Amino acid sequence: MKDLAAAKSRLELPAEAAPAKAALVLAMLADTIAAARRARRVDGVTVVTPDVIVARQARVCGASVLLEPRSQSLNDSLAWALSARADDSPAAVLLADLPCLQHWELDRALREAGSQPVVCSDRDGAGTVFLSFGSQHGPTTHFGADSFVRHVEAGFCPLRGAMPGLRHDVDTYSSLLAARMLGMGPATSRWFEARLPWCRHSHPIRSTGPVRLSS
Template identity: 40%
Template sequence: MDPAHHTPPAGQAHVLIAVKELGRAKSRLAGRLGPQERTALVLAMLRDTLAAAAGATGIAELTVITPDPVVARVARECGAGHYTDPAGEDLDRLNAVLRAAAADAQSSSGRGPVVALQGDLPCLRPHELSAALAAARAPRSLVVDHHGTGTAALIVLDPDADLDPRFGPDSARRHRLSGAAVLTGDWPGLRLDVDTAADLDAAVRLGPGAATAAELDRIGWPGITGADRRIHRS
C-alpha cells in the first residue's frame, strides 16, 4: 500500500476496487462515447462509488488497485489508498493482484472483512453496502450483478480465509461453485455496474451520484439534464 494506508479499527472492513488503465476502460461504450468522454465517465463513476463506500457503516478503509497514475490520483483525492497493479490484460493477473491486495489488507487492517467491489457503481447507496456487509454470514459471500452473471461485490469475513477471487466472464457462477454464498438483498445500486449503453440508461433511471450525473449532463446523455438529476446518496 502507499503512504495513505493506515490501520483501521479491528473488525471494520477494507474495500478493494480494481480499475484498469483508462485507455482500455469501457470499450463497449465506444459506439456512443469518444475516448475522452469514456475516461471522464470512468473517473466520475469511481468518485461516486468511493463516496458511497466511504459513507457505509462498517467500512474503515478503501484501496484502489490500478496501474493508471490518473486513477491513483483520483483515488487519493477521494481519501482512498492505492495499491499498484502491473499493467496487463490477463484475468488471472487481475485475480492475482486482488488476492495479493486482500492478503496485504488482512495482514494490516485489524483482521476485519475484505470486500472486492466493482468501481463502476454510480448508483450505489451507502446503506446498500452496509446492508450487504451485515447480511454476510458465510466465510465468503457475493452480490450478483444486475445481469445475473457477474459479481458486483465479493466479501470475505474470515481474516484467515483467502479472498479467492474468480472475476471474469460468468464470475457469479464461478464464485458460487468455489463456495461463496449468494446474498439476496434488494440493493439495485450495488448491483448496477456499468459496461454498456443499456447499463448507463438504467443508471440514469435509477439515479446516479453527483459526479456521474454531472458528467452525463456535460456529454448530453439522454434522460439526464442539469435541471433533472435524480441523486440519492442515503
C-alpha cells in the same frame, strides 16, 4: 481497476461523448468511493490500479491506493492486493463502476455477510459486483465469464435482496442510460449532463451528496 486506456471496452458512447469516456470512468469511480466511504461498516477504501491518473483521482476522493507495477487480470490484481494487506482483517471487493450505489446497500450487504463468504450478482445474475470473504474463506476470486456461478461453486453464499444500486454496474451504453433512470451519484450525473445535454430533462437524477473531483 484497469488502466484508463483499457477500461470499459464494451461501452460505446455517442460520438459527441466518446472522447470523454475516461472522464466517465473516473466519475463512476468517484461516486462508488463516495458511497463506500459513507457506509458505517466500511473502515477504509483501497483502490487497486496500475494507472497513475486513476490513483490520483482515488486519493482526491479519500481512498487509499495500491499502485500495481504492471497491468494484469482482475483476479491477479486482487490476489496481489490481498496478499499485500498488513493484517488479516476482514476484506471485501467492490467493483468501481457502480454510480448508483447507496451506502446503506453496502452496509446491508456487509451486515448480511457477517463472517460468511458472500457474493452479490449484477442485475443480470451472471456477473459479480461484490465479494465479502468472511473470516474463514481464502482470498481467492473467480472474475470472468459467469463469475457469479463460479464464486458460488467456490463456496461464496449468494446475497439476497434487491439492492438495485449495488447490482447495477455499467458496461454498456444501455446500462448507463438505465443507471440514469435509477439515480446516479453526483459525479456521474454531472458528466452525463455535460456531455449528453439532449437527455438533460428526460429523467430526474437523484444526487447522493457532494464529492470532490480533481480538475
